[in-house]
Structures are given as structure tokens and as C-alpha cells.
Amino acid sequence: MRIAIVSDIHANLAAFEAVLRHAKSVGYDKMVCLGDVIGYGPDPVECIDLVREHCEWSLLGNHDFAALYEPTNFNAAARDAVFWTRGETLEQGWMKRQFAIARGLAIPSQRSSAAKSAAAAPCMVGSYRYELTEGGKVIVRSHLAGARFDGPTSVPLSEPADALVPLDAESFSIRYLSGESEVVQGADDAARFNTWAAAPRRTPKPQFDLKVHRDDPLWQELLAAQRPRVDFMFSISPRQILLDRYICVHASPSRPVNEYLFPEDVAQGERKLRRNFGALTLPDASGNSRRVSALVGHTHCPGFLLEERDEIESRLREAAAVGATGQQSLLAPEEPSARYDWIAFQKGLTEWSPTDRDMLPGCRFILNPGSVGQPRDHDPRSSYVILEEGENGAPDRFTFYRVEYDIARTQERIRDHIDRGAPLKDWLWQRLERGE
């Protein structure tokens, strides 16, 4: 059995698609997700759908918890992103945008090259003006530095202002807001650009309302697609047990949703690690507890914490010398003192399988596959792990992989949302290429 372990997708569709392709190419029997499917990234709905399709289960991450219930220990920018994500996944943000696109009001994929270059330049974010003509068509006027275009385009509409309409509302209006309050006419394009750069950004200005009726077949279709996502998100659990020998949580064994287990804890957090390894037990058939390892996400750093026990190596050598096997006797209830190591995925590698020298047979570990959608170990490539179940008592093998993905595509998607007024911050797309 080969089990793909993914974590911290963070609504990064391009990254998750690349990991799915890679995992398929190397082969796996099933896939599980250690949480944080959503949060930060531009495509939470699409990522939820892929997790539902490909993963046997997913865990409750702190960003999933934040969107479902409330953000805990989030800064203001992260909190804004959470509420936007909630609107997309649990309410009607995604539905309304799809509705508008289907009715020909916004087709992001057909934006003009001028608009694309504007979207690619952070300083031009939000510099569009929408007008509703008498014929009901949306006209977008944009004045760019060195370029100008008028006329019907497919520049995406801004975020609906009333994103919190209940799913079962009878009928309602979608009010679109422009990104800029006014486009200032300048003597030339450069002057205009400077005026915009200095002008306050994203002052809401209602442009038109789009009437939606509950019985509209398209609306019903979107609602039918959204409901299972809501159900799925509310059904995810903070803990799972894998192969009857791994406790799986998003964050830490003793605080499954929010506690970080950092590599630095080896030197500075011994009590925290002792508490967490102490929480790693499962009952056996006779009612006794047995000590197990864990799989976690959350820090976005691939590698594993190793619980080394003094003398265990020499005892293993002794056991090998007399031909004895059976790790159980080596992990006797009267525990020797433990020390901890962090074994990191080495930068620059694309594939790494820890050997017995790394993992020390008989020692427990807390393994982190890294992040699919927002790596933070200064390697921007997606990270995930394949667990190969050991046969006939052989130890399980883990292989870490790094996968390149189209980072620019995700960055563009975040900027698109910012263009439409979503409260996502530029650092969310900027950090991706730096792996931070």
C-alpha cells in the first residue's frame, strides 16, 4: 500500500494539480490530507472539490477551523483572507461570480492584453471602471500607463458587496463595486498613472445590480454544487488514525488544530516535545496503550522530529548481534531519557527517502510532509510525501518529493481577486515565489 500524504494546500489550485499529476506518475493507492485545504490562496472551492475527489479524508486545519468557526490568533490581514474564504466556500461568493460569468458579465480568461499587463503590475491593481450601458452590456474603461482601451471587455467584475446573503434567500440583488472611485483624466498617460498611484485605492462605488431569483435554473445548479462542499467542510475531523499506527493531526498531537512544532523546538521546546510525544499512544487489543508515531502539517516545513532514546542505538546493535528482533522490547515501559532531533528535507533535493540512519529503527517520530500550496522552507516547490507500507514486519518507508508548479498562475489568480476588491493582501502572492 502506497499512501500519498498531502497537507496545507491553502487553496493553491495550480500547486495541488501539479502534486496530483506527480503522485499519479510515481503511483499511489490512496491519498490523505493533513488539513488547511483552504485559506490564503485564490481557489478554495476548486481545492475542496479536488480533495473530496482524491483524498480518503482530510483533517481540520487551523485555517479550515477559522473559516468554519472563527479565526484564532490570526493577524488582521489573515483574518480578512479567512472571511473572504468563508464567503467563497460556505456562502455565496463563488456562486455569484459564476452566475455573473455564465450570464456573460465577466469572463476573466478573455481579458485584453492591456488589462493583463495592468493586473501583472501591483501598482495598477483595481484601476478599472465599469459602466452599464443602456443595452445592458458592461463596458470597462481602463487607462494604463502607456496604453488605453475602451469598450466591452471581459475584465472581471469586482467582488459582490452583499456576500453574506443566506443560501436559502428567496431573491436578492448582487451589487458590484468598482475597484476605483474615479478615473482621473490627465494630460498624458504618465500623468494619469501618477495620479492613480497617489489616489486612494478601492473606494467602493456601486455600478449596477444583477437580479437573481431563487428559481433560476442556473442558480439552483450552483447551489446544488455548493451544498456538498459546505457539508464536507463541516464533516472534517481534527484527528485520524492511519494504518493503525500513526496518529494524524494538523498541528500537534496534544493540540491538534493550532500548536506549532517547529524545528527549533529541539533546542528550545523540550517540554513541549515531551508533552507531544507523551500524547502519542493508542490502545492495543488487550487494553494497554502502545506508543506510536504521528503525521502532522501546519509549519509548512518538510522533515521529521525524531525521539531518540539514549542507548537505543547500542541496544539495537546488541540485539542485532544476537539475532534478536522485535522493537517492542526495546521500547520498554520504563522509558530511558529522550532527546529530540529535527531531520529536515535538504534544500535542493527533489526526492528524499530517509534511511535507517536517519530514522533510527525503534524510535518514534512526528513527520511533516511540508506544504503543497505555500512552502515556507525557502524552496517554493510544492512538497508532499508517499508512505510505502512495510510488508511482513518491515518498517514503513517515507519518500519526500518536491514538485514544481506554475507559481505565476496562482499569483495572477490572487491579483485577479484583489482587482475585484477581495481583501487579499499582495504579500500572499509575493511570498509564493520565495517559499516563505
Ligand SMILES: [Fe+2]
Ligand atoms: Fe497551513
